[in-house]
Amino acid sequence: MNVSDLIDSRAKELLSANRRKRFYGELAETESMLRMSLNENVLIDKSFSNTLLQEVAKRIDARRYPSAKGGTALKAISEYIGAWEDQIIVGNGSDEIIELAAKVFVGGGEAIVVSPTFEMYKFYVSVNRGIVCESLLNEGFDLSASEVLSEVNERTKAIFICSPNNPTGKQFSRDEVLRVVEDSDRLVVLDEAYVDFAPYSLTREATKYNNLLILRTFSKAFGLAGLRIGYGVGDSEMIEWLRAAQSPFSVNSVAQEMCKIVLENRRVYESFVNKVKEERKYLLAELQMINGIKTFDSDANFILFRVIGGERRSEDVAKRLMAAGIEVRDRGGLPMLSNCLRVTVADWTSDQKFVKELEKAMREPQ
Ligand SMILES: Cc1ncc(COP(=O)(O)O)c(C=O)c1O
Structure with missing residues (x-):
């Protein structure tokens, strides 16, 4: 065979x-x-980052499995963004949470991907047997809520928006994004991987809606791309469903502890x-x-x-x-x-x- x-x-x-x-x-x-x-x-500064890593090495016990929910990282992120721990899912990079969202909420249904954008939304929806419908930005690379909403149909399960958008670089208008959240009646995955370099974040809005999942990562502003740690923020029931589909020990202890230490050094x-x-x-x-x-x-x-x-x-x-x-x-x-x-x-x-x-x-x- x-x-x-x-x-x-x-x-x-x-x-x-x-x-x-x-x-x-x-x-x-x-x-x-x-x-x-x-x-x-x-x-x-690589040497600054490595000094923190040496401190991490003292704190962790590599013989043990890491905490399943993100342990010290979950607690630190919760304090950092001002959301409850049950409103946060910590993942092996935000990539893992994109995949979980595709698996749990899109499945074999359809997802609108606001394009041109980060290619992994399309990839994860497709490998999980979903169908991708691309909704194009306008000429100035801005998001038009009316345009996106006009693409929603009865098979649409989720809408993926990246802001600031990769690769165009622009952060979308807060009102346009929230209009999609409020009027679509679908899960909106808002990827804020680059938000630390941008004027504003909608992270605090995530827990006000039950259909908004905001993704953040430690790979960019905190330079932990090699450790793989990111998180999603949203309604606690949504987070519970995502966690239900997650591998139990996907975030390793080094990443968890390092996340806590970088947040202590956020300044x-x-x-x-x-x-x-x-x-x-x-x-x-x-x-x-x-x-x-x-x-x-x-x-x-x-x-x-x-x-x-x-x-x-x-x-x-x-x-x-x-x-x-x-x-x-x-x-x-x-x-x-x-x-x-x-x-x-x-x-x-x-x-x-x-x-x-x-x-x-x-x-x-x-
Ligand atoms: C828009 C966007 N989202 C998510 C990711 C993945 O980030 P992570 O390293 O947290 O998996 C990237 C990586 O480049 C990205 O550009």
């Missing part, structure tokens, strides 16, 4: 594209490769976030000076830009940068984003290197 005969045909169809082209490639940041493609936060992390915002301003200004580049404003730790005014394609620019040792994300294949690329805001030296190589790439004959 072939291994592939063990998979039913629908699953095979869903997974085969991913098997050919893994979402995140090899993930190698070596000395010769600068990774500016995953929106990690390298402006966090220091706020200063790192301010650095990102400063660096974003600088990078945006530099990009705006390059001929043939159009930039989009960002409320996140990345910038979307478009290659314009010629035959040059974003794919070629990404390849050219890769050859120079810089990895960015070509987003040109997403709806509305022809010829667009996304670059993560990094430290000044890396940003300079990127700008220099992009300038060179844009000067080369097409």
Whole structure:
């Protein structure tokens, strides 16, 4: 028997594209490769972070299973955002909670994904046998509640919105998002992974509605992408259903304890976030000076830009940068984003290197 005969045909169809082209490639940041493609936060002082990790090592007992509900992390997050512990689910990255929402609340039904956006909503809904309907943003990459609401039908189970949106970078208007929550009568998953870099958060609204699930992560502002910890906030009954489908020990003890310690040091992390915002301003200004580049404003730790005014394609620019040792994300294949690329805001030296190589790439004959 072939291994592939063990998979039913629908699953095979869903997974085969991913098997050919893994979402995140090899993930190698070596000395010769600068990774500016995953929106990690390298402006966090690594030695500060490692000092906290050493303290974590003293506190945990790796021989024991971690607390099932998130333990010290759950308590710390509850105090941080001002919600009860039963209104919070801690996950192995916010990715895990996206998948749980797809599994529990969408299942084989339909989900509206406000697009172009983070690809994992589509992925998790699809691998859990759901159907994705994309609702496009308007020309200025803003959310139109009327547009989204017009796509809701009797099969719609959930609506996924990312704000600030990855990869466009913009945070949507609070009123438009809340109108979708209030008028759709469906689960709204609002992913605020990048909200710490943006003007406002709707996290406090999550517990006022019974159909709003807000996702946050420690991977971005707190630089814990490698430890995998994120959380969802919402109505306690919704959280209970999500927890019912979660693997018991999905969040490891290092991540749980580190989460508590970074929140104790939140003022220091706020200063790192301010650095990102400063660096974003600088990078945006530099990009705006390059001929043939159009930039989009960002409320996140990345910038979307478009290659314009010629035959040059974003794919070629990404390849050219890769050859120079810089990895960015070509987003040109997403709806509305022809010829667009996304670059993560990094430290000044890396940003300079990127700008220099992009300038060179844009000067080369097409
Ligand atoms: C919009 C968005 N949501 C969620 C995630 C996943 O975050 P986590 O590391 O918490 O799984 C990402 C990662 O890049 C993201 O861009």
